[in-house]
Amino acid sequence: MESINIFLSNLIVEAIDSSLISFDNIEEIRIRAEKPLIIRTSLEEITLDYIVTTEDILTSLERICENSVYTYQNQICGGFITVTGGHRVGITGNAVMEEGRIININYISSLNFRIARQVIDCSRPLLNYVIDYENNTVRNTLIVSPPGGGKTTILRDLVRNISNGVNGFRGLNVGLVDERGEIAAMYKGVAQNDIGIRTDVIDNVPKVLGMRLLIRSMAPQVIVADEIGGADETETINYAICSGVSGIFTAHGNSYNDLLLNPTLNNLIKLNIIQRIIFLENKRIRNACYLNTRTLKYERFCD
Numbered sequence: 001m002e003s004i005n006i007f008l009s010n011l012i013v014e015a016i017d018s019s020l021i022s023f024d025n026i027e028e029i030r031i032r033a034e035k036p037l038i039i040r041t042s043l044e045e046i047t048l049d050y051i052v053t054t055e056d057i058l059t060s061l062e063r064i065c066e067n068s069v070y071t072y073q074n075q076i077c078g079g080f081i082t083v084t085g086g087h088r089v090g091i092t093g094n095a096v097m098e099e100g101r102i103i104n105i106n107y108i109s110s111l112n113f114r115i116a117r118q119v120i121d122c123s124r125p126l127l128n129y130v131i132d133y134e135n136n137t138v139r140n141t142l143i144v145s146p147p148g149g150g151k152t153t154i155l156r157d158l159v160r161n162i163s164n165g166v167n168g169f170r171g172l173n174v175g176l177v178d179e180r181g182e183i184a185a186m187y188k189g190v191a192q193n194d195i196g197i198r199t200d201v202i203d204n205v206p207k208v209l210g211m212r213l214l215i216r217s218m219a220p221q222v223i224v225a226d227e228i229g230g231a232d233e234t235e236t237i238n239y240a241i242c243s244g245v246s247g248i249f250t251a252h253g254n255s256y257n258d259l260l261l262n263p264t265l266n267n268l269i270k271l272n273i274i275q276r277i278i279f280l281e282n283k284r285i286r287n288a289c290y291l292n293t294r295t296l297k298y299e300r301f302c303d
Contacts, residue, residue: 003084003085003087004023004029004085004087004113004115006063007060007063007064007083007089007113008029008060008063008113009055009056009059009060010059011050011053011056012029012031012037012050012052012056012060015037015048015049015050016029016037016039016048019039019046019048021039021041021046022041025041025042025043026039026040026041026115027040027041027042027114027115028040028112028113028114028115029112029113029115030110030111030112030113031052031056031057031060031110031111031112031113032052032109032110033052033053033054033057033109033110034051034052034053034054035051035052036048036049036050036051036052037050037051037052057108057109057110057111058108060111061091061108061111064081064083064089064111065081073104074204075204076091076104076105077101077102077103077104077105078204079091079092079105080180080181082181082185082186082187082192083187084187084192085116085185085187085192086116086185086187086192086193087113087114087115087116087185088113088114088116088181088182088185089111089112089113089114090110090111090112090114091105091108091110091111091112092105092108092109092110093105093106093107093108093109093110094106094107094109116185116192116193118153118156118157118193118194119153119157120157120160120194121157121161122150122153122154122157122283123154123155123157123158123160123161124161125284125285126143126154126158126278126285127158127161127166127167127169129141129276129278129288129290130158130162130248130276130278131162131166131169133167133168133169136169136170136172137172137246138162138172138221138222138246138248139246139275139276140241140246140247140248140273140274140275140276141247141248141249141274141275141276141277141278142249142250142251142259142265142268142274142276142277142278143155143248143249143250143251143278143280144250144251144252144253144254144258144259144277144278144279144280145250145252145253145254145279145280145281146252146253146254147252149280149281149282149283150280150282150283150284151226151227151250151280152182152183152226152250153283154280154283155183155224155226155248155250156183156184156193156195158248159174159176159183159195159196159199159224159248160194160195160196160199161196162174162196162222162248163195163196163197163198163199164196164197164198171196171197171198172198172221172222173198173199173200173218173219173220173221173222174195174196174198174199174200174220174221174222174223174224175199175200175202175211175214175215175218175220175222175223175224175245176195176199176200176201176202176214176224176225177202177203177205177207177210177211177214177223177224177225177226178201178202178203178204178226179203179204179205179206179207179210179225179226179227180204180226181203181204182226183195183201183224183226184199184201184203186201186203200214200218200220202214207225207228207230207233207236208230208232208233208236210225211223211225211236211237211239211240212236212239215239215240215243215245220245221245221246222245222246222247222248223240223245223246223247223248224247224248224249225247225249225250226249226250227250227251227252228249228250228251228264228265229251229252229262229264229265230264231263231264233264234264234267234268234271237249237268237273238268238271238273241273247273251265253265253279254279255279256277256279256289256298259277269298272291274291275290275291276288276289276290276291277289277298287300288300
């Protein structure tokens with residue numbers, strides 16, 4: 001809890017300590033002005049008696065920004081700040097707009113501390129589907145689940161294994177586009193999460209720009225991006241694959257039919273770019289599909 005306490009106001013720390021909630025179970029700390037402090041654990045949501053004040057929020061924000069809010073203005077405009085330890089703090093308030101973009105958020109009304117925890121080796125069950133051990137390559141893979149289904153956690157560990165090498169597989173250079181800073185959790189240029197020794201990260205950039213930059217500048221053997229589905233991403237992913245780079249991506253969805261309803265994902269499937277589709281449920285593989293090169297259809301091979 002010490003890595004989080006340094007960013008919270010003293011009164012909020014006291015309220016959490018007195019609640020006797022085990023820090024090992026805390027996943028979120030939600031701080032809203034003039035509202036009760038709410039803690040979400042892996043098991044339940046707990047509403048504490050303590051009422052958050054505006055001063056609590058301002059004190060916490062100053063500590064998060066190391067007493068220099070202006071330095072963190074770009075991150076604030078993006079809606080979150082990544083702090084040491086890889087934890088992310090979501091921010092809401094009064095958005096100041098200029099020419100269709102947010103240039104500032106003032107009168108901060110809510111902070112959401114999302115506690116970062118790596119789950120080392122959680123990607124082990126996926127390795128045989130994703131890695132071609134015989135050729136020491138990675139299959140173009142799409143990992144699918146609803147929000148909160150474990151995509152990002154598993155993707156992070158998959159990057160680590162591919163980058164380091166595992167089970168006789170020799171590690172490959174990975175280019176990671178971390179658009180929202182959730183995978184590597186970069187803090188002042190240093191990844192707070194273990195993403196392997198051969199991984200290059202560009203964060204806080206749209207996936208299309210990030211993928212092209214990494215391919216041009218870092219010669220990755222594998223490109224990785226979380227939550228694809230934007231209208232302009234098919235061309236860039238196709239460009240990466242045609243450049244000889246393997247790709248691992250995640251997307252929201254419950255079923256194969258959900259993917260077909262998304263124009264971008266549908267295009268990737270029609271172009272036969274994706275070789276493996278893995279569906280997760282409660283952070284475990286529900287089923288997986290492979291492309292039958294004879295029929296050019298995806299067939300289930302894991303229940």
